[in-house]
Amino acid sequence: GGFSTVREIKKPVSGTLTVFLDSTPETGWICDYTTGVITFTTPPESGKGIYCTGEFDVPVRFDTDEMNISMMEGDFFNWTSIPLVELRGSGI
Template structure:
């Protein structure tokens, strides 16, 4: 996958609009009842970052970023300010935020994940773009400052020695969303003061 490990400007992404979407097929029966089926097992996020442009310099930064990514060709990191931590956005990550596995004495690699739960139901999201310097690990609730490493491009945590059987492996972290531009064109409008604007700058989450 063509990907640049660079993050879209934070000052612009802070004003973006968007979030998760799902694909559901709904069939209405003759009785008026309906059947619903999920076409996607996982959600996919869409954003429009044009809302974050407030100055001419912001517009110039977006154009430069777009050109450097060759439009839709290269993916990049995006900070979703509404959902970028292992727990709620207002709380600093803790090493016990998310359980990423249970030791079996053999396995040394574990994927960072985030669970979304409500009303007894939950969905688990694989986290691939961890932010460097933010990942914390605990075994049975005890923080582990050493003995492991994390690949910030894949979200894979690797232990020097396999955690023993039954040990709960938990993690806290911040993360970015892997996205790409969803258009090969930017429609730039210049007003009289040359402040400029772009009607829409769509981004789409990249799923492997």
């Protein structure tokens, strides 16, 4: 089955976005890739659903000040996990 979610996107990846009006791909738009704001060259008709697919970056921080590593061989190391926390609502 399909999965969808609604969230504010502030860091879309350039070249990965597709904007749809209802289920039809739209070409008359530009995106500010630092804010995620999409501006239409001609406003969509009233009542049209605006949807977007694409990739986006997620600002995170490390969740710990220490990371346990294992020395493999030579100059190779292994981390079993790197805990990260998403910075939601941070304005980034």
